Each structure stands twice: as C-alpha cells, then as structure tokens.
Amino acid sequence: MPSITQALSQIGKATLFATEFAQDLYLYAKYCGISPFQSGKKKLYYKMIIETHAIEKGLSLANPRMLFGRQKITTVMRYVRRYGINSNDMPVQMAIGALQTYLAAHRAAGITDPMLDDIETFLIDRRTGSGGLRHFPAGLLQQDISGGLLLARRFSCRMFAQKPVDRETLERIVALAQTAPSQCNRQATKVTFYSDRKLIAELLSLQAGASGFSENVTSLLVVSYDLAAWGGAQQRNQGYVDASLFAMNFMLAAYAVGVATCPLNLAVRHGVERRIKRAGSIPDDQRLVMMIALGWPASDGLKAAASPRRPVSEILTVVEGV
Ligand SMILES: Cc1cc2nc3c(=O)[nH]c(=O)nc-3n(C[C@H](O)[C@H](O)[C@H](O)COP(=O)(O)O)c2cc1C
Structure with missing residues (x-):
C-alpha cells in the first residue's frame, strides 16, 4: 500500500500529465493550419508549399506519369492568384518554377491538353521561378x-x-x-x-x-x-x-x-x-x-x-x- 505522501505524489504526477497534454491540445487547436483562429494568409503560405511540393515530387520520379496531378495544378494556380501572383514570397516563386518545369516537360514530350494551355496563360510574363527540379548528371560528387x-x-x-x-x-x-x-x-x-x-x-x-x-x-x-x-x-x-x-x-x-x-x-x-x-x-x-x-x-x-x-x-x- 502506498503511503498518503506517495499517493499524493502519484496523483500530482498524473495531473501534470493531463494538464500538459491539455495544453498541447489547446495550442495545437488554436494555431494549427486548419484553425479558424490562424491567419488566412499564413495558412495559404503553407498550403502553397505543400501542394507545389507534390508537383515537384511527381516531376522528380524516374518516369513521371504524363498530366499527373491535375487537381493540384488547378489548386496551386488558384492559391497563387489568391495570395498574389506578383509576390516575391518563396511559395509563389516555388509554384511558378514548378509549373514552368511541368509545362516544359510536357511540351518536350509533345503532349497537348487544355490544362497545359491554362498553365501557359498563367505563366505569361513570369520570370523563372525557384521550384521545379535539381539535376545531378554526375550523381553524388x-x-x-x-x-x-x-x-x-x-x-x-x-x-x-x-x-x-x-x-x-x-x-x-x-x-x-x-x-x-x-x-x-x-x-x-x-x-x-x-x-x-x-x-x-x-x-x-x-x-x-x-x-x-x-x-x-x-x-x-x-x-x-x-x-x-x-x-x-x-x-x-x-x-x-x-x-x-x-x-x-x-x-x-x-x-x-x-x-x-x-x-x-x-x-x-x-x-x-x-x-x-x-x-x-x-x-x-x-x-x-x-x-x-x-x-x-x-x-x-x-x-x-x-x-x-x-x-x-x-x-x-x-x-x-x-
Ligand atoms: C520528417 C520528414 C518526413 C518526410 N516525409 C516524406 C514522405 O512521406 N514522402 C516523400 O516523398 N518525402 C518526404 N519528405 C521529404 C521532404 O519532402 C524533403 O525533405 C523536403 O522537400 C526538402 O527537400 P530536400 O530533402 O531534398 O532538401 C519528408 C521529410 C521529412 C523531414
């Protein structure tokens, strides 16, 4: 049988667990990327990176499936327009670079599709963005x-x-x-x-x-x-x-x-x-x-x-x- 002091100490420790986890929950629920209390612009910033990275990842596969990620492409263009297509912020530049690479890869393969025309229109007058691919012609150096x-x-x-x-x-x-x-x-x-x-x-x-x-x-x-x-x-x-x-x-x-x-x-x-x-x-x-x-x-x-x-x-x- 634990003494009263030991029992109180154990109750104290258990309470601390509950209050610590409750605070994790509170902070997470308040500030995470789906919380209504978090800034819309900040949420859009991360959403652009996450969606664009899926496009970059698709491009980085050994044999990308042609016209992959239609939904993501449309979403990324929508997000960028909402955020501001003229922005120099990293996610916008990343999206522009990834879309440029996507378009170039499909055009080089002779693919035609209305979605590619949409990307082309979207990219008119854009300088080269930062997203897309890195190439390693000589492997690991x-x-x-x-x-x-x-x-x-x-x-x-x-x-x-x-x-x-x-x-x-x-x-x-x-x-x-x-x-x-x-x-x-x-x-x-x-x-x-x-x-x-x-x-x-x-x-x-x-x-x-x-x-x-x-x-x-x-x-x-x-x-x-x-x-x-x-x-x-x-x-x-x-x-x-x-x-x-x-x-x-x-x-x-x-x-x-x-x-x-x-x-x-x-x-x-x-x-x-x-x-x-x-x-x-x-x-x-x-x-x-x-x-x-x-x-x-x-x-x-x-x-x-x-x-x-x-x-x-x-x-x-x-x-x-x-
Ligand atoms: C904890 C962790 C989990 C990740 N999970 C995945 C994953 O499930 N699939 C994937 O393809 N890449 C995954 N990545 C790789 C990231 O996409 C990649 O690290 C990031 O884009 C930065 O690129 P770099 O590692 O080439 O510098 C993960 C990275 C980290 C750190």
Whole structure:
C-alpha cells in the first residue's frame, strides 16, 4: 500500500500529465493550419508549399506519369492568384518554377491538353521561378562532399539503383550517425533496417507517403526511440527530438559514403503505428518517428525536387538587447 505522501505524489504526477497534454491540445487547436483562429494568409503560405511540393515530387520520379496531378495544378494556380501572383514570397516563386518545369516537360514530350494551355496563360510574363527540379548528371560528387558542401548537396532522393545497401556500408553509416548528440547521452534512438522487398512494400503501404517510387526502394529504415529512456510529462516529446537529430545525422552520413536517402513521415494513427511495429518486428515499448528510404542513387538522369528554401529573414529572428 502506498503511503498518503506517495499517493499524493502519484496523483500530482498524473495531473501534470493531463494538464500538459491539455495544453498541447489547446495550442495545437488554436494555431494549427486548419484553425479558424490562424491567419488566412499564413495558412495559404503553407498550403502553397505543400501542394507545389507534390508537383515537384511527381516531376522528380524516374518516369513521371504524363498530366499527373491535375487537381493540384488547378489548386496551386488558384492559391497563387489568391495570395498574389506578383509576390516575391518563396511559395509563389516555388509554384511558378514548378509549373514552368511541368509545362516544359510536357511540351518536350509533345503532349497537348487544355490544362497545359491554362498553365501557359498563367505563366505569361513570369520570370523563372525557384521550384521545379535539381539535376545531378554526375550523381553524388565526392569532391563536393570532401569540400565541405555535404549539407548543401544532400537531397531527398526518389530514384534508387536496384541494389540494396550492404551490411558493411549500413553499419558504417549507423556508426557515423551515432555521433549525433542526445539528451544526457541517453542514445535512446533505434533504427531497424529492411531489405526484403515484400516487407518493404508492406511497410511502405502503411506509411503511404512514398507512392510513385515505393517499388523503387530496395532498403528501408524505421527510426524509433525507446520510451523507457524518458519519464515525466515534461519529457513527453524529447524522444522525438533526439531521434530526429539522429535521423538527420544518418542522412548526412549516408550521403558522405555515397548512399542517397529520402525521409518518410510517420504521421500515422496509433493503430497504424501498431501494425508497422508488428510487421517490422519493432517492440511495443518504442515510438516510431519516421522511415528513411535509402539506397545507391540511380546512375542515369538522377534528378530531385528543387525544394527551394525560404529566405533567412523569414526564419531568423534576432532579438536585440534592451
Ligand atoms: C520528417 C520528414 C518526413 C518526410 N516525409 C516524406 C514522405 O512521406 N514522402 C516523400 O516523398 N518525402 C518526404 N519528405 C521529404 C521532404 O519532402 C524533403 O525533405 C523536403 O522537400 C526538402 O527537400 P530536400 O530533402 O531534398 O532538401 C519528408 C521529410 C521529412 C523531414
């Protein structure tokens, strides 16, 4: 039987859990991208990026389906018109670049369609935008890597050669990724690797963000963390922080040894998380953070979504002393 003090302490801890989660809920509900309390312009800003990125991603596949994403194209043009087509803001420039690339690819393939004419009209008098594709005619460049451009050169790859990553290379990447910092050096991040094509197909069908290139993925990683390393309401999201730092380090380490990667979200419900764990032999006491598709990059015509970045001024706030 716990003493009164212990019981009160446990009630206190449980209450803290409830109040902390309730505050997560409050903040999220108030400021998320579907909240009526959030600024319409800000919501449009992110919606343009998200929809346009789907177009860039489609273009970056090895063999894009012609006239793909009709609905998204129309939506992007509508959003841009609503936001202001003359704006220099990053999402507008990204949309213009992606539509230019889309149009050029279809015209080069001799395709005609009223939607392409609409895009052409939409793009009249526009300078070259920032979205679209990046091309890598020489694959991953070793001199760029050793020249310190590793961070700037990494990209999300959706075109892989059909040879899985071997055990030795994988262990090398994991060992390098382990240089990632972690809170109190807990190292609670775990990675589970798969190269069985049937299992990869099953896991990716549960993930659902790799359609269009999932059949191309020969090696897959699930990044998770051990819940046992964390305690108390305040620490409820810290496993995600450490695992994300590890995942980033993993992707850079992979690039450094010539292996390309694509992070894959695991924004899934608990039911799907449980199915992924069961299919992927991951223990119940781990939380899933993300998947990473990895492999040797395709040797011919390697390309990737441009994924332009926002200006530093939109990201960085410097607070001067008073
Ligand atoms: C946590 C996370 C989840 C992602 N999920 C997906 C995904 O499900 N499918 C996909 O094709 N790309 C996914 N991406 C890749 C992003 O689209 C990509 O990182 C972004 O456009 C920046 O491009 P870059 O990685 O080439 O610099 C994800 C990226 C992150 C960080």
